[in-house]
Amino acid sequence: MKIKRESAKPLLHPIHRVLSTLGLIATGIAITSGTASAVQPSINGSGQVLLFPYYSVRPAGGDGGDYNTLLSIANTTAEYKALKVRFREAKTGEEVNELNVFLSPNDSWVAAVIPTTTGARLVTNDNSCVTPADFFTAAGRDLFRPVDSTTAAMDRVREGYIEVIEMGTITSTTVQGHMARNAALVPANCTAIGALDPATGTAPNVFPGNFLAAPGGGLSGRVTLLNPVTGINFSYVPTALEAWSNVVRYGGVRSGAPLLGAASPPETRTLLEDGRVLHSVWATGLEAVSAALMSDGVVNEFILDSGTNSLTDWVVTFPTYYEHFKTSASNPYSNPSSPQLPAGCIPSGWPTTNSESRLAMVNREEGAPGCSPNLNPTVPRLSCGVLTLNHCSVANVVAYGNRSLLNSTSQTIVSDRARSFFQAATTTAASTTSVPGQVNGPNGTAELVFDWTNTQRLAPVSSTLDGVAVSSVAILGVPVISIGMHTYTRTGVVSTYGGVIPGTHRLKLQF
């Protein structure tokens, strides 16, 4: 570890500013590490990459209205940053729109995805520079592009997920000057920044040139899925990745770059539940990002209380699915053909071998109506046989109730047997309750177990565990991000006050 002292007073500095931008430090002691950086999910809530599992502009169904998706991205650092903001549709993860956003120190950028007659578009009233500079003024640029010319393809753009990637920090004082706000809070010269895009300008006067340094992190974000008619507000924060790249990763407008898999170096460092640290080197940056997002079990609640007409949807998004299927290398999402598995779908559910006790679905009192709980307390499991949910899109919505709260057309296939379980998961209050006669469910907990076969896994090139080399380690599961959403409604209140639950993501290794 190296200590750099730049001032005698306040002896501190937020470390995330320090790691890549020593030159910008005004005060404080900087701590840098002698070890290489390694991509990891952020525990502080900010990072170089933000992954938002879901956007939607669909009609909400039920009590009416449309979903709008409000997006807010903040730069919590004193750096100038160049970001890629990319929207991918839910079915196969095709890009439906993208733009580059330039944030000055402490700047925020807000935008909204709203429905059009046939699809979706991006709107903003934020002043931050974007490229193309005419994104919000030239006719049609802000419209989401269908993956082909069919009506169905246009409809597909109405739900999906969002990637925000920090491509680099802007070190050129000239470019920083273009981004500086005037008295009306408008940047000095967004047109000049647009002219620096490789698609517009001429080398060497184009990005990245000498204008950028490696990403510095410290981005945060928020999405609000809003239905003003019913009063739904599902606000959530994205999954953030720290230390995604130690080199500049600039991609011009509509260049398709950078992809999420452009992580550098291709390493991960993971704090395990038992306190040990697994450091792994991967064959590619894509595998490193996938490894950082691997989970073999997604646990969350379902709330379907009949007295409040509650509904629960979970969003389950596979952020690296699109890129893995464009390469021939190891693919944790691939599955062998199976009579139980529709082609192209990712299964989750009860392990076929029952080799390990895992929760699949229980009501609030450990019960599983329609199943026989195994009463062996050391290996409790439900002898329901195989209960499989098939996720056949990149961004999937698991609807637990009798309809999708999000009115998604990208729904996970839930078997009748599983759905009848959810809807029967009512619990009976005991005589000791303080709330006589209260509605009691259905509600409970479910886990999506990504443990289908030995294909749902990734193996690194090499690993150490607390500094000691270990061989034959595999991380089990699939790269996944998710959130759960639920509602309550009350007669006479025009509101379906919604809440978001991030859920728990389990990590499992095999040695």
Add this chain to the structure above:
Amino acid sequence: MPQMNRIALALAGIAGLAVQPATAVQLSRSGAGQVLIFPYFIARPSASAADGESNTLISIVNTKPQFKAVKVRVLESRNARELRDINVFLGPWDIWTTAIIPTATGARLVTNDNTCVTPRNMFSEPGLDSFTNASYSGVFADGDPFGAGSTTLDRTREGYIEVIEMGVVTTPQTQAFIKHGTNGIPANCAALDALDPGIGTGGTSFPTGLSAPSGGLNGRATIINSALGINFTYTATALDNWSDSVRYGAAGSGQPRLGAASPPVSTIVLPNGDTLRQTWASGRDAVSAVLMRSAVNNEFILDAGTASQTDWIITFPTKRDYIGIAAGATAPIPQAPFSSNFGGFGACDETIAGSEGYQGFNREGVPLLAAPTSLRLCWVSNIIPFFSNISLLRATAVAPHTNAMQTALAGATTQGGPATSVPGGVQGGNGRMTLRFGTAAQRMTPISSTLNNAPTANTTLVGMPFISLGVHNYRRSGVISNYGGVIAPVYEQAFVK
């Protein structure tokens, strides 16, 4: 699928590996852990009956196939005085749900969940489920500055919650008591009372029959006002590896404290992936270490067109173990990183003064004040109201912005540039704020430190141990709803060597 040697890392003591787990309390990566800290609850009637009341719904899930003895402790906002302390016994994958609701004068816990609790008659004997002022009245009075309200039950209506896994129940007979039958009701909750050393009448009582906590608890809270259509749902902060030994405390005993972590070692992951592991003088400090943050960043949303309000919650879960009562000759010396005992104005800690410590930015990154002072946080669970110092949550334990900051927040409107797609759209006062700690007292130094398992110069953590959340709402004319949302903050860490 071939039979494989599957190893769930959740289970300690993995055989056949060269490296043994280094037990050290840490923030949970997965969202589940041995300890859950819920930074805020409120159960308060609105001033107008038509506006209903705030309730807080709590859900605790055992995601592991084990039987667990869990402490649920409810503490009030101002000085973390205990309001109720019960033990909950969760079967494998069991869930316990409860709600905190107002009474005529205070608040109480209610449930219609069947899971065993001790004392068993908690929810059947009148009054046992009501929050008590016993811990801050009479000989325990703490001089809360709210005058006549200092010992009233109104103080029980806001606070925070600790959930601590005390151990895993290993005795088959006790497991059978906890296990729910096909009717969803446990076999014998009364027998668990008999095993509680505070209630039982002898024989083999807890902690006999328990092994060390194993983690896997997760929690969710929903602050709800059904009349106003508010639903603020958040998940608890989870700590893993809190203790490697049983930490049983009888119902109502006040034990175990959050600071009973064992061993007193903390692990922090740095943004570049490095691991800082530190040994402390006490478990209390190890828990504080994993919650130490030098700064918190979050949004404020004050759109005029939607009459939006924003509150931030900042809770110091370990503060009660560092400070005492200011009055009297025996007042203890408050211990770093805290600097004030509880007295006439609470027990205040401040951000760093100036723009570095207390600064807001509008949506275009322009600072709100040229020379801000500092923000004072005087409670354990503080509510910072952003709209005219009026709390969206209707909280009373508030940390108001300075007058200068309030004026600046009210004027933080941004104007759309010529490139906007939304001509004339609502341009709220919105942006974000940073609060930064790190005064001379706001730091903690361990006994020793390692970085990636190698010795390193001892490293002082700079900041305060806290948990934060932001809540905001939108309103629309004609819709009786405050469509509320919760925004998790961004934290920063800082160190000195």
